[in-house]
Amino acid sequence: MAEYKHSVALDIEKCKGCTTCLKRCPTEAIRIRNGHAEINSMRCIDCGECIRLCPYKAKKAISDKLDSIKNYKYKIALPPPSLYGQFDGLEDVDYVLQGLLDIGFDDVFEVARAAELVSGYTRHFLNNPGIKKPVISSACPVIVRLISLRFPFLCENVMPLLPPMEIAGMLAKKQAMEKHPELKESDIATCFISPCPAKVSYVKNNFSQTTYVDCIVSMNEVFFPLLAAMKKIKNPQPVSRSGIIGISWASTGGEASAIFNDKYLAADGIENVMKVLDNIDNGSFPELEFIELNACHGGCVGGVLTVENPYIAKARLQTLRRYLPVSQNWNYNKDKDNKYVPDDYKIPNELQYCPVSQLAENTNEAIKKMADIQKVLERLPGIDCGSCGSPNCQAFAYDVVKGEADENECIVKMRERIKELLAEEKEREKTESVGGQKTE
Amino acid sequence: MSEPLRFHFDVDGSNFTSAGEASIQIKQKLRQLGFAPDIIKRVAISMYEGEINMVIHAGGGTADVYVLPETIKIVLEDHGPGIADVELAMQEGFSTAPDSVRSLGFGAGMGLPNMKRYTDNMIIETELGKGTKITMTVNVPRQ
Numbered sequence: 001m002a003e004y005k006h007s008v009a010l011d012i013e014k015c016k017g018c019t020t021c022l023k024r025c026p027t028e029a030i031r032i033r034n035g036h037a038e039i040n041s042m043r044c045i046d047c048g049e050c051i052r053l054c055p056y057k058a059k060k061a062i063s064d065k066l067d068s069i070k071n072y073k074y075k076i077a078l079p080p081p082s083l084y085g086q087f088d089g090l091e092d093v094d095y096v097l098q099g100l101l102d103i104g105f106d107d108v109f110e111v112a113r114a115a116e117l118v119s120g121y122t123r124h125f126l127n128n129p130g131i132k133k134p135v136i137s138s139a140c141p142v143i144v145r146l147i148s149l150r151f152p153f154l155c156e157n158v159m160p161l162l163p164p165m166e167i168a169g170m171l172a173k174k175q176a177m178e179k180h181p182e183l184k185e186s187d188i189a190t191c192f193i194s195p196c197p198a199k200v201s202y203v204k205n206n207f208s209q210t211t212y213v214d215c216i217v218s219m220n221e222v223f224f225p226l227l228a229a230m231k232k233i234k235n236p237q238p239v240s241r242s243g244i245i246g247i248s249w250a251s252t253g254g255e256a257s258a259i260f261n262d263k264y265l266a267a268d269g270i271e272n273v274m275k276v277l278d279n280i281d282n283g284s285f286p287e288l289e290f291i292e293l294n295a296c297h298g299g300c301v302g303g304v305l306t307v308e309n310p311y312i313a314k315a316r317l318q319t320l321r322r323y324l325p326v327s328q329n330w331n332y333n334k335d336k337d338n339k340y341v342p343d344d345y346k347i348p349n350e351l352q353y354c355p356v357s358q359l360a361e362n363t364n365e366a367i368k369k370m371a372d373i374q375k376v377l378e379r380l381p382g383i384d385c386g387s388c389g390s391p392n393c394q395a396f397a398y399d400v401v402k403g404e405a406d407e408n409e410c411i412v413k414m415r416e417r418i419k420e421l422l423a424e425e426k427e428r429e430k431t432e433s434v435g436g437q438k439t440e
Numbered sequence: 441m442s443e444p445l446r447f448h449f450d451v452d453g454s455n456f457t458s459a460g461e462a463s464i465q466i467k468q469k470l471r472q473l474g475f476a477p478d479i480i481k482r483v484a485i486s487m488y489e490g491e492i493n494m495v496i497h498a499g500g501g502t503a504d505v506y507v508l509p510e511t512i513k514i515v516l517e518d519h520g521p522g523i524a525d526v527e528l529a530m531q532e533g534f535s536t537a538p539d540s541v542r543s544l545g546f547g548a549g550m551g552l553p554n555m556k557r558y559t560d561n562m563i564i565e566t567e568l569g570k571g572t573k574i575t576m577t578v579n580v581p582r583q
Contacts (some may be wrong), residue, residue, distance in 0.1 A: 367445045
């Protein structure tokens with residue numbers, strides 16, 4: 001595999017080397033070395049937790065600038081439904097869409113529309129006999145990467161359907177070429193307005209082989225220019241075609257409830273998600289059809305690049321979707337095959353398991369190393385203070401055996417050694433002074 | 441390889457919600473050791489079932505896992521009531537679990553049969569009123 005392009009980065013100048021991110025990273029991907037944090041790119045899943053937590057704002061999300069597509073003839077904005085929850089007193093989605101046109105986009109394609117289609121085909125997919133259940137949603141890129149790194153047996157459960165962002169990009173390009181036959185595909189650029197860094201990683205690392213998204217900008221960067229543009233609008237064009245289902249995708253439970261079946265589970269927050277995955281992996285679960293997992297609390301509205309509190313955003317979306325039709329994009333056709341999923345909606349390759357935590361290639365050697373780790377661990381205080389730069393004593397023992405840390409860096413052990421040395425020193429002084437008296 | 445790697449767990453019998461935690465930890469360890477996913481799954485499931493059994497019937501106990509490159513041995517030991525009729529207990533669907541546990545979805549009578557199914561060898565030593573010791577081994581095929 002080519003090197004993984006992360007979208008979480010560190011500003012060394014601002015990092016004080018405190019242990020906040022170290023201790024809260026769900027995959028233990030961070031170490032404090034030489035006074036600042038270091039992210040292990042093999043382990044990082046781009047969940048954005050460290051960006052959220054850093055008291056010094058030293059963690060940043062990498063995304064594209066709007067300028068990066070200015071040379072394209074036809075620029076299409078792909079706003080996700082979570083964007084609609086960012087604005088206070090928004091009466092209609094059309095204000096947001098018109099605002100996007102006013103800040104320089106030539107066209108807009110709502111990701112919520114694509115989400116309704118994905119929901120429809122998810123229902124179809126679930127009707128197929130022989131698929132491994134529960135089917136796990138593929139919409140949150142953090143979850144997809146987490147499963148590929150840690151859950152070999154769940155790779156098959158991940159739904160092989162492209163996420164709404166990609167479908168929106170695909171349909172937007174198609175629609176643009178129909179509307180403007182003079183355009184070539186290379187003239188068109190789609191731009192997703194992202195609530196999280198993980199979506200950036202998804203596109204930059206080709207999670208789905210080919211991508212229909214050319215540019216990803218951060219939601220909090222677009223927010224202010226968009227807000228300014230929206231304030232000027234008197235009567236927007238009525239262009240929104242999102243229904244209740246599409247808008248509900250922005251928060252946890254929206255995607256799962258759209259399968260129209262009560263055998264689903266929807267969980268959010270990376271720590272809860274990991275527990276759910278462990279339980280499914282152990283088989284200790286009720287029979288379920290579908291599982292929606294979101295790394296962020298509240299779902300996409302909880303993304304680290306959003307502006308508003310996730311629960312407030314969710315409440316706003318409830319108001320916004322109130323008088324909308326259930327779905328405005330899915331054509332339910334009774335005669336049609338209810339198992340059918342079009343090929344261009346599918347992810348071409350099955351999710352591959354790529355383990356990261358393996359101690360050594362060879363089991364014999366790994367067992368030896370693990371035994372060494374246990375020995376080191378027995379000598380450590382077990383208070384998980386993080387002062388050594390590893391998140392806990394277990395991880396520190398691992399780092400010591402791997403040769404990446406020195407056991408003497410343990411502050412508690414160092415204090416004990418200092419005490420011992422002081423006692424020795426005192427003892428020596430005593431005997432010396434006693435000896436000195438004798439010679440006098 | 442001379443000495444096996446040993447992992448020891450105390451399975452808390454008073455806390456039903458924590459049942460299954462040792463199995464999750466073992467899964468992580470075996471993953472770090474680079475065992476094949478299907479071996480890890482077999483060990484994790486049989487250990488999980490055993491853990492649940494100890495919590496439901498015996499008020500907890502201990503779990504020890506011995507890891508060698510070619511075999512993984514799981515020893516579960518408790519000081520519970522013992523198993524009155526091992527043959528009956530091994531039948532699928534036979535269960536003496538109380539209703540309170542069944543309402544949580546446990547006690548389907550599949551614990552011991554699953555442990556046997558997922559391991560290559562299982563030995564049950566049990567004495568009424570004294571306790572039960574179950575030794576399971578999973579052989580690791582050469583790659």
